[in-house]
Amino acid sequence: MQISFRLDELVAMVSPVEVRGAYAGTIGRIAALDDAEVGSLSFLGNSKYRSSVATSRASVILVPTDYVGEPGPDQCHLVVAQPSVALALVCARIEHSLWPRPTPGVHPSAVVAPDATISSSATVGPLCVIESGAHVGDRSHLQAQVFVGRNARVGGDCWLAPSSYVATECELGDRVRVHAGTVIGSDGFGYEFVDGQHAKVPQVGTVVVEADVEIGANCTIDRARFNRTVIGQGTKLDNQVQIGHNVVVGRHCILCGMVGVSGSTTIGDYAVIGGQAGLAGHLTVGKGAKIGGQAAVTSDIDPGIFVNGSPALPYQLERRLLVLNRRLPDLFKKVESLAAQIDELKKASDL
Template sequence: MQVAYTPAEIASIVGAQRTAGHATHAVTDIAALTAARAGDLSFLGNTKYKAQVATSAATVILLPLDYAGEPRADQVFLFVENPSVALARLCARIEQSLWPKPIPGIHPSAVIDPTAVVDPTAHIGPLCVIEAGARIGPGTVLQASVFIGQGASLGADCFLLPGAMVAAACTLGRRVRLQPGAVVGSDGFGYEFVNGRHEKVPQIGIVAIGDDVEIGANATLDRARFSRTVVGEGTKIDNLVQIAHNVIIGRHCILCAQVGISGSTTLEDYCVMGGQAGAAGHLTFGKGSKVGAQAGVTTDLAPGSYVLGNPAIPVMLERRIAILSQRLPDLFKRVDRLEQPVRPE
């Protein structure tokens, strides 16, 4: 990093409720507890690493309020409600210092249709394309090679990284962030088998993204066959996720890398899907449902469900089956021994 903060400045940024110790070093980097040296900041985000705090050489350590221990010489402990959240707030300040928001303006190489409306406070980077009737909201940033289709609309303070695409008529709310290569509004995968051929079904709906949504690199959200594919406020979508046509995703959901959701499935608010999990089409996941990594869901989920496996079943049942399956070789040996006395000569 090319920044430096005093322990007092860090305490102010993270909202430390109390401090202990004194240090002369400024903090110029962040490291794990065991790797940290003088001038580094570290944190205790997982209690299983608690023993490492006493031997850490970090200048500043973010600790939970209930941690009992004293800092070493030239070391400061900052006590906060949640060390991981506190670190995130510090990193946000560092991010602003390292990569300040681009100044408003339009790069000469950008191609913008005369009927598009670009707010004067927006930043349009090199080689961007904005088609007819599109609208770019105040404070929004399009980095290099972003494509905005005909009639698309982006709200205030969105941030689109290089190569992101928002297709025709699709909409982004406020403060939406698209990572490189994210695609909003590709055609849904729809075909009818007619006279021995796969005939394409036109996809004439849109994708509507709510406020404060983040979409990872190379994730794809298909436009609806008709009406809308929807992503609710505050939902976070990881890299390489596939959202099919007419999927409805509620507010504050989490979809981890390589999740795939088939068409017309609905996720209610606060659902979580682990990496590589998949959902069949036309299902409903109730509010707060959790789907473990690599699970395959083929039935509706009641609110608060937690499932795992393929096909997905309740997590405790899946774990019992997993344990019992390890005993199958011994069980077959026992069956073979039991059969020996009764086999005919």
């Protein structure tokens, strides 16, 4: 990755509240504080690395407003409210240069149904399949081997990575990003036990992904048994997330890697779910709730609380129980010792 930024260009990008020190050269790479060399841009995004700022060789460092240290010789500190956000602004400029918007049009190898609607400003890449009645909106970019099923809709300014799949009747809002290998609209997992065998229940609903959602690689979002499975506006799904049929995920939620949500569960707005957490079906997770990594959620979660553990419990209670659980071996030893002393006292009293 080749980059080259002058200090004045970085200042224009991040709008610091203060510039401390000076650097006359160019920035050619981004690096962690301890890994940085002259010509690097770094940042203090986590207070645990605060001591590394003073020893870092980075030429420009993004620091928060409460950082009081001074830069070294030929080094500059750009004081910003949120260093990680400021770095993201720089990376957005780099991303734009690395992946410029492609020329609109449909690749000759793509298979597009005659009655599909493709915006003249959209890009459909090699070996894509766009089925009958499907729609691809303005400025959307479908990379190689994307499948858009019958009557599915892809909104404007969407980006679909290679081998992503949008099944029949499913709908993506504007500015949705879907990473490689993700399947939107696979059948919900529904069976009834009839005459000694598992009979498939038809899954005739759809999936609606609202605007500004980003879905990581190899996620699976099941279509509803009926009605809709919904991913709310602004929600972000990490890689390998599984969403069951008829699940409703609210707005601006975060679901980390390998989260599994069983069917007909509702997750409120602004909820955060840690990696590998599992949610049983037909539950309600309240607005703003937080669920720790690997938690097993088997009952409703109230709004705004933090739960952890298996089964999931309020965080402070779960931590207390964990501490007590570690003390159980000593406790059993004490109980055994006390039981032995009682036996000795009983024997003595019988004499």
